[in-house]
Amino acid sequence: MFKGYEADYQYLTQYGKIMNYLQTCGYYRTAAIANWSQDWKADPKLIAMAAAYGWQIITFEQPAGQLSAKNPMKKEPKIPDVASVMGVGCISLFQIEDRYQLSV
Template structure:
């Protein structure tokens, strides 16, 4: 695990920052939440990994969240996965599965093939480093080869195939005993 904290247990999806920012914990009304998140992420014993692809997605939003992300999260961004052969093996498994499973139409597969797309990278990181994914995303439901989806794959569906667990931010907040 090159330069990955040995205490790491989770890798976090962009929506686990965006949803609290937009729906649950506005920065104006719940500054204590954002202070807790900041302290938890920058603490050397942090169990939550923020991969570079998620950081890049969030810092480009041009809002208060982007400013917060740039100010507090950038120093702890996990970048080294891009040099790790284990990550590339897992990423390859994901892309091969998308091609071969028959559940997704070409536009959905092409979407996940884009270099900027965080979802497959997030799953590959989780698989390579034995981490759980923190996400609000839900499975698509029944997948059918006779009627492949036009929409992009859902993280929990592909994570399940890869043997990776997904948990909601609320579950992690409970486990880490968030008090605001």
């Protein structure tokens, strides 16, 4: 994150959209939503920044798979699932290495 993001209008708008989505989509139980509502939780903040500024997220996290309102997830939301809804792409570090022909 960058300094001052807490007062950035674009970030706050996207963060609000994320939290609204989590509360209304029906895919997550209350405890999972509460986890992402904590001030220390970086995942929704990361997605909000990416959505606000057209960034892509580098993560090894995988989507949860088939989300269902009939069987909401007990665990916290996965970054790729929420990012996709927000129009944010996710890519793995291995894909970055391939794209830029990096090696370690």
